[in-house]
Amino acid sequence: xxxxxxxxxxxxxxxxxxxxxxxxxxxxxxxxxxxxxxxxxxxxxxxxxxxxxxxxxxxxxxxxxxxxxxxxxxxxxxxxxxxxxxxxxxxxxxxxxxxxxxxxxxxxxxxxxxxxxxxxxxxxxxxxxxxxxxxxxxxxxxxxxxxxxxxxxxxxxxxxxxxxxxxxxxxxxxxxxxxxxxxxxxxxxxxxxxxxxxxxxxxxxxxxxxxxxxxxxxxxxxxxxxxxxxxxxxxxxxxxxxxxxxxxxxxxxxxxxxxxxxxxxxxxxxxxxxxxxxxxxxxxxxxxxxxxxxxxxxxxxxxxxxxxxxxxxxxxxxxxxxxxxxxxxxxxxxxxxxxxxxxxxxxxxxxxxxxxxxxxx
Amino acid sequence: xxxxxxxxxxxxxxxxxxxxxxxxxxxxxxxxxxxxxxxxxxxxxxxxxxxxxxxxxxxxxxxxxxxxxxxxxxxxxxxxxxxxxxxxxxxxxxxxxxxxxxxxxxxxxxxxxxxxxxxxxxxxxxxxxxxxxxxxxxxxxxxxxxxxxxxxxxxxxxxxxxxxxxxxxxxxxxxxxxxxxxxxxxxxxxxxxxxxxxxxxxxxxxxxxxxxxxxxxxxxxxxxxxxxxxxxxxxxxxxxxxxxxxxxxxxxxxxxxxxxxxxxxxxxxxxxxxxxxxxxxxxxxxxxxxxxxxxxxxxxxxxxxxxxxxxxxxxxxxxxxxxxxxxxxxxxxxxxxxxxxxxxxxxxxxxxxxxxxxxxx
Numbered sequence: 120x121x122x123x124x125x126x127x128x129x130x131x132x133x134x135x136x137x138x139x140x141x142x143x144x145x146x147x148x149x150x151x152x153x154x155x156x157x158x159x160x161x162x163x164x165x166x167x168x169x170x171x172x173x174x175x176x177x178x179x180x181x182x183x184x185x186x187x188x189x190x191x192x193x194x195x196x197x198x199x200x201x202x203x204x205x206x207x208x209x210x211x212x213x214x215x216x217x218x219x220x221x222x223x224x225x226x227x228x229x230x231x232x233x234x235x236x237x238x239x240x241x242x243x244x245x246x247x248x249x250x251x252x253x254x255x256x257x258x259x260x261x262x263x264x265x266x267x268x269x270x271x272x273x274x275x276x277x278x279x280x281x282x283x284x285x286x287x288x289x290x291x292x293x294x295x296x297x298x299x300x301x302x303x304x305x306x307x308x309x310x311x312x313x314x315x316x317x318x319x320x321x322x323x324x325x326x327x328x329x330x331x332x333x334x335x336x337x338x339x340x341x342x343x344x345x346x347x348x349x350x351x352x353x354x355x356x357x358x359x360x361x362x363x364x365x366x367x368x369x370x371x372x373x374x375x376x377x378x379x380x381x382x383x384x385x386x387x388x389x390x391x392x393x394x395x396x397x398x399x400x401x402x403x404x405x406x407x408x409x410x411x412x413x414x415x416x417x418x419x420x421x422x423x424x425x426x427x428x429x430x431x432x433x434x435x436x437x438x439x440x441x442x443x444x445x446x447x448x449x450x451x452x453x454x455x456x457x458x459x460x461x462x463x464x465x466x467x468x469x470x471x472x473x474x475x476x477x478x479x480x
Numbered sequence: 481x482x483x484x485x486x487x488x489x490x491x492x493x494x495x496x497x498x499x500x501x502x503x504x505x506x507x508x509x510x511x512x513x514x515x516x517x518x519x520x521x522x523x524x525x526x527x528x529x530x531x532x533x534x535x536x537x538x539x540x541x542x543x544x545x546x547x548x549x550x551x552x553x554x555x556x557x558x559x560x561x562x563x564x565x566x567x568x569x570x571x572x573x574x575x576x577x578x579x580x581x582x583x584x585x586x587x588x589x590x591x592x593x594x595x596x597x598x599x600x601x602x603x604x605x606x607x608x609x610x611x612x613x614x615x616x617x618x619x620x621x622x623x624x625x626x627x628x629x630x631x632x633x634x635x636x637x638x639x640x641x642x643x644x645x646x647x648x649x650x651x652x653x654x655x656x657x658x659x660x661x662x663x664x665x666x667x668x669x670x671x672x673x674x675x676x677x678x679x680x681x682x683x684x685x686x687x688x689x690x691x692x693x694x695x696x697x698x699x700x701x702x703x704x705x706x707x708x709x710x711x712x713x714x715x716x717x718x719x720x721x722x723x724x725x726x727x728x729x730x731x732x733x734x735x736x737x738x739x740x741x742x743x744x745x746x747x748x749x750x751x752x753x754x755x756x757x758x759x760x761x762x763x764x765x766x767x768x769x770x771x772x773x774x775x776x777x778x779x780x781x782x783x784x785x786x787x788x789x790x791x792x793x794x795x796x797x798x799x800x801x802x803x804x805x806x807x808x809x810x811x812x813x814x815x816x817x818x819x820x821x822x823x824x825x826x827x828x829x830x831x832x833x834x835x836x837x838x839x840x841x
């Protein structure tokens with residue numbers, strides 16, 4: 120790939136453009152708002168002048184609802200050899216392209232699994248896609264040459280290509296992204312009208328479950344509007360589990376012991392299926408979650424405490440896999456959990472003890 | 481408080497005993513399994529010999545279903561001046577104590593909001609309660625002297641006392657602890673039978689939402705069995721939101737534009753209520769969440785990288801409020817998000833850039 124045209128210079132389009140420009144591709148930028156294309160150009164994403172002939176690859180980086188129209192227009196003008204879009208939903212745009220009579224041999228649908236709570240060209244960075252999955256959904260008609268252009272884009276952005284059918288992609292993101300978002304919002308919504316005394320009892324569990332409930336509603340309405348069917352399907356399955364769980368809890372209140380036993384079995388079932396599902400969530404580096412140990416250290420709230428602790432861990436030659444800081448309620452102290460491979464835990468414990476740190480067993 | 485009797489030497493009882501012993505209280509330990517009491521004594525929690533007269537405070541640290549029977553037995557033998565329990569549910573045990581004709585003037589129900597994924601005396605530590613809320617639920621009959629003994633226990637364990645009605649406590653933990661647990665399990669349960677390709681797309685959002693789905697089912701069955709009514713009530717409210725959300729998603733698929741608009745409004749409503757609830761989750765030190773900035777740094781997977789980064793941050797005099805490590809899929813690299821107060825972000829950014837770190841804007 121020597122030349123590319125990015126149509127739509129928001130977060131994703133501009134980030135891809137910066138990555139391509141940084142790796143020697145001549146990138147042309149266009150946006151329905153010329154000021155945004157100019158901003159992207161000023162950030163080193165390429166030039167906002169028009170190319171003087173067809174480019175190798177046109178990257179359509181517009182919201183899902185605009186993909187078909189934008190792509191059809193670009194093809195009609197013969198702007199590129201190959202065309203792809205990067206919208207977060209793949210089935211709907213594909214069907215719209217077919218209906219619009221677009222050339223599907225020159226097209227591939229794609230979705231980089233990257234994002235940010237920020238948007239627009241100013242939030243763009245060359246490393247946005249680094250190490251993240253980038254889904255490619257070729258049609259049966261897609262030319263091999265176009266697939267290879269897409270693979271080159273993914274490689275230049277240092278993402279990890281994952282080939283997946285468009286509808287399978289939409290069901291997958293409904294499951295791993297859209298459903299967790301909505302359920303996180305629903306758990307958080309219960310707190311909106313709660314008594315202050317209850318909210319004070321929040322711990323790390325609810326804090327983690329509701330983190331993404333802080334997301335931007337406007338962005339999520341766009342995403343969910345483009346994928347309502349698959350999300351409704353997964354939510355309906357959750358609703359069935361929820362109804363059974365409420366019934367199981369009511370059975371736990373029964374006078375009849377057999378009913379209580381059945382209730383406990385119902386609760387156990389959902390908890391065990393949750394265990395099984397959680398075990399499948401990829402851990403570090405996309406591998407199956409390894410068994411780690413957590414070494415917990417008490418820290419005070421002073422600058423340099425974390426530096427000291429990591430310096431001491433580093434001096435012991437131990438690689439920290441993950442870090443969790445838990446803060447105490449109402450006090451200027453907290454504890455930090457250092458996740459390490461089990462073999463490293465004794466060395467880390469000994470090294471930190473020797474340096475005077477207070478450890479939890 | 482000069483003497484205490486801990487009845488039940490599991491994680492909570494032994495941790496309290498270690499904290500009290502370490503601060504000069506003479507602690508006696510008993511357990512229906514004498515071996516566990518011996519283990520606790522060996523850990524420095526106190527003595528497993530019987531006291532030769534009534535102690536100041538008896539701490540009943542047995543599962544919720546056994547609280548009333550254990551406490552009635554202890555009162556019948558006149559083992560202490562004051563009695564409290566530490567079970568995770570407060571309404572049921574209180575009603576059972578009343579029914580059993582216990583002396584409620586000498587009793588106070590309490591619940592330390594601490595725990596661990598581990599259990600038993602060997603998991604106990606003196607700092608288990610440090611900085612955590614410890615709920616006190618006095619009855620109208622509770623003697624002031626007994627309330628003060630409980631407050632002294634909380635202070636010696638360095639926890640933060642929160643006075644709360646027993647039923648209000650049970651509703652609060654249903655909301656902030658039991659409901660998030662079950663919904664986390666339900667989101668994770670959807671992954672149990674999912675296709676491998678879908679699971680590969682999991683990102684940080686679902687990882688956070690499903691973290692507590694890894695919890696021990698047996699422990700949660702005990703907890704939920706003691707609080708089924710309030711949990712079922714909160715889950716029913718979530719179920720109502722869920723049904724409305726499914727309906728809104730189906731409306732988004734309608735041909736009629738007015739229906740689609742109504743669907744989008746329904747989705748927006750649940751997302752906005754989620755925003756409002758999330759804003760109430762206490763952040764660091766129990767305060768309202770402050771506005772922080774996140775400085776994102778690319779790191780390689782080498783021992784010492786974290787040490788270097790925290791040393792460099794520490795040298796800049798910047799206090800890191802929180803740390804989030806995001807690992808790349810399938811690659812030996814990741815990025816680390818350092819949360820700091822906004823005023824500190826420019827200094828941290830400059831200091832890390834100067835040291836050669838690659839930063840995300």
